[in-house]
Amino acid sequence: MGILDLGRYKGIVFAITGFLVFIAVILAVNHGKAGQFSDNVAGVRFLESQAQQPHAVYDASVLLAQRLENGEKIEEALESLRKSASSFDNALSGLITGGMITDTAGEILVLPSLLTPEAVEQLKAGSKLWDGYKAKLDPILRFSGSPYVSAQPAPAAAPAAAPAASTVQLSPRGRRLQAALKDLTEYGNTAHGQLSKVFKDLSTRVEAHSRTETGTLRTIQVGGMGAALLLLGAIFLFFARNLRKEEAASNRQRKETQDILRTVNEGLFLLDKDLKLGSERSLALNNIFRREDFLDLTFDKLLKDIVPEKTLKTAMDYVALLWGERVNEKLVKTINPLNEVEVHFDNPAGGFDTHFLEFDFNRVKSEGSLSHLLVTVNDVTKRVMLSRELQESQEKAQAQLDLLLRILHVEPDSLTSFLTDADVSLKMVNSILKEPAREESAFRAKIDGIYRQVHAVKGEAAALGLKTVEQRAHAFEESLNDLKGRPSLSGSDFLPLVVKLDDLFNHLAQVREMLSRLVDLHHAIASRRAAGTEVGAEKVDQWLAGQDQTQVTKALTAPVDVAEATGAVGGLERTLEDLAARVASSQSKQVTLRCAGLDAVPEAYRRAVKDITIQLVRNAVVHGIEQPSERAKVNKAETGSLAVEFTQRGTDGYELIVQDDGRGLQLDRIKEVAVERGLITPAQAAMLDPRQTMALIFRPGFSTADRVTTDAGRGAGMDLVRILVAELGGRVGLASAGGKFSKFKIWLPVSERAVAA
Structure with missing residues (x-):
């Protein structure tokens, strides 16, 4: 924006500028007139003082004549006459030259009133009188030396009676001076009055001019003020009208803006x-x-x-x-x-x-x-919530699809067994929640009991790859872990668990319904194929009642192994293999699992062996088997080896062995973690032997994992193994060699003893 690009303010700027220029002119005239008025005052004073100078010259000449007559020293009187004459002569010369005067500060001023023809004529008349006066003054002012005959003049205080002629003797020069003084006195007797009158008349003229200038100045001031007021009023009226127009436009624009701001939703x-x-x-x-x-x-x-x-x-x-x-x-x-x-x-x-x-x-x-x-x-709350609902719906649909696809790859007997065992475990949880408790120890015992049941469900769900069940069980464990960390507990703290338990029940019921429909569908497909008829995808859609995903259709219309569908031997072995592969993949490891004798597990031990092996296999893959790069450094095969064997020992009962060729138990790390978690003191850790150190891994809440995941970190797996074995009346043995292997040997009594226990 340029300095002259004033836009809407151009008019008011120009008007104010004109007003200021007018005021400046008035002030300049006022200043000039005020200065001239000051000069006139100084001129009046100067002329009045100079009007006295002719009298001073005359008085000085009279005094000089008296002293000469009395025979006194004349030098001082002569000098006084010279100064008076010179001062008056200079003043008169300045006035004649151009009306110039010298004020008390020594500044030369020009009085315009002395340049008028009348004033000039008066000055010429005064100059003429003064020229005659100067002619009479000239021989006196040029006198020098002594006017007396003797070197010493008569004393100033000589007796009055003594005749002056007898004491004062004038020299010829003195007599000429005396004659000149007499002539000057006679001329000045009339001339000095006329000269004084000239200066008084000039002073009156200057004073009259000053009064005239004062009147003019007053007129200019009054007129200027009036003109300024009129101009200011005109400016005010002009811009008041424009401001009213602009204000009306501004109000209209403001109202439009307010209407917009009041209407918009943002x-x-x-x-x-x-x-x-x-x-x-x-x-x-x-x-x-x-x-x-x-x-x-x-x-x-x-x-x-x-x-x-x-x-x-x-x-x-x-x-x-x-x-x-x-x-x-x-x-x-x-x-x-x-x-x-x-x-x-x-x-x-x-x-x-x-x-x-x-x-x-x-x-x-x-x-x-x-x-x-x-x-x-x-x-954007509605948009975000709708987006989240849509995402949750998609995730739920995807989870159901994943669950359905996973069910298609799980042996029906294994899945049915899991659902049965899970139902028993959750009913046990429900019973524990209903048990009355008042003491803190009773509440802690309820947490431990619920934890074991939920962890078992989580472990088997993970083994079967039922991720949705595993995630819900893991969330249940999170809530239990929160209760464990509280300093005190009450019955109301367990109420949120009821909601999570109900969610697990409902989800397992959904899985059971899917399984039932899929088994029916498998049998239908097998029957039609046996009769030589193919099943169309639209028929499958009807059976699935909404599960019309392309992947499901392909999976269901693929050839079905009737033996697998009816639940062939090897369900637990397959479950453990899938578990080992899944956990190894999540840990970026490689592992092979070898199982033996699992088909010989008695019915009384079936669930316990399943829960124990699931915990030990997962523990071995997470904590025992090393990363491929780590195994290669110690000359091991990149793929870890894991073995599960179940053997009958006759009347001595049964033996379950789970062994891996991993890093073994790190005893120093076990002690360090036990001290960090407050299970033992540093002094106690220093006194533990290897067997006692290895026993620490069975303590509740003990885990060497750095963080909590669905596979490890809570310290519940080995505690569950210990409890299951103890409930069956068995024993647990543990052997380990650092960097080489870990071996769990579990002895279980014969079935009758187990039932009795």
Whole structure:
């Protein structure tokens, strides 16, 4: 914008400039007149003082004549006459030359009133008188030496009676001086009065001129003030009319803006460089932020009570980044951390309401420089919730599909056995929850009992690859772990577990229903194929009642092994192989599993052996088998070896062995973790022998895992093994060699003894 590009303010600027120029002219005239008035005052004083000079010259000549007559020293009187004459002569010369005078400060001034013809004539007349006066003065002023005959004049205090002629003797020069003084006195007796009158007349003339100038100045001042007032009034009326027009237009525009801001659904406001909200904002902002007062509010205060501290800091850093002059706005907008931010508003009924807000920032430039940020806020809660519901629905559908596909690859007997055992375990959990308890120890015992049952369900679900069941059981364990960490417990703390238990029951019922329908479908497909008829995909869709996924159709219409569908021997072995492969894949390891004798497990031990082997196999893969690169460094095959053997020992009962060729038990690490978790003291750890150290892994809550996952980390697996073996009246043996192997040997009594136990 150029300096003369004044836009709508051009008229008022020019008017004010003209008014100021007019005032400046008036002030300049006033200043000039005031200066002339001051000069006139000085001139009057000068002329009045000079009007006395002719008298001074005359008095000095008379005094000089008296002293000469009395025979006194004349030098002082002569000098006084010279000064008076010279002063008057200089003053008269300046006035004649150009009306110039010298004020008391020595400054030369010009009086215009002395340049008029009348004044010039008066000055000429005075000059003529003075010329005659100077002719008489000239021989006196040029006198030098002594006018007396004797060197010493008569004393000044000579007796009055003594005749002066007898004592004063004048020299010829003295007599000439005396004659000149007499002539000067006679001339000056009339001339000095005339000269004084000339100067008085001039003083009167200057004074009259000064009065005239004063009147003129007063007229200029009054006229200037009147003109200034008229001009100011004209300016006021002109711009008042224009301002009314502009105000009407501004009000119309403001109303339109307010209508827009009141109507839009988005929250709109401006942020200045101090991050303060502007005065204009959309009405929707009140509803979005649930507040009415935005006066002097800054952006950080707007967000402070509704977002976490970390989100607030990130938001402020991002807004500060937008103020950078060289920032690429399009690039920065792609990393907007507030495009979907979760906020919490206090609820009058207690608690808080969760909403999701979307902030958009646009930089506003004025005259080429960044002046504000335009912020647009939208409440996108419905969109986010709908998106999440859609995602959850898709995840649920995908989970059901994955579950269905997994069921298709699980032996029906194994799955049926799992569902039966899981149902028993969950009913046991339900019974434990219903047991009355008042003491802290009773509550802790309930947690331990529930933990064992849920962990068993989780372990077998993981072995079968039923991820949805495993995840729900893992979430149940999370809740139990939270209860374990509380300093005190009450019955109400167990209420959330009822909800999770009900969810597990319902999910297992869904799996059971899927299994039932799939078994029926398998039999139908087998029967039709035996009759030489193929089953179309549309028929499969009807049987699946909505499970119309292409993958399911392909899986169901594939050839079916009737022996597998009816539950052939080897269900536990297959389960353990799948478990080992899945856990090894999640741990980025390689492992082969060899099973022997599992088909000979008595019915009384079936579930216990299954739970024990699942825990030991998973523990061996997670903690025992090394990474392929680690095994290669110690000259081991990259693929780890794991063996599970179940053997009958006649009347001595049964022996279950689980062995791996992994790193073995790290005794120092076991002691270190036991001390960290408060299971033993450092002093106790130093006194433990290898057998006692290995026994620590059976303690509840003991785990050497760095973090909790669905496969390890809670320290419940080995505790479950210990409890299961103890409940059957068996024993557990453990052997390990660092870097070579770990071997668990479990002895179980004969079936009758187990039933009795």
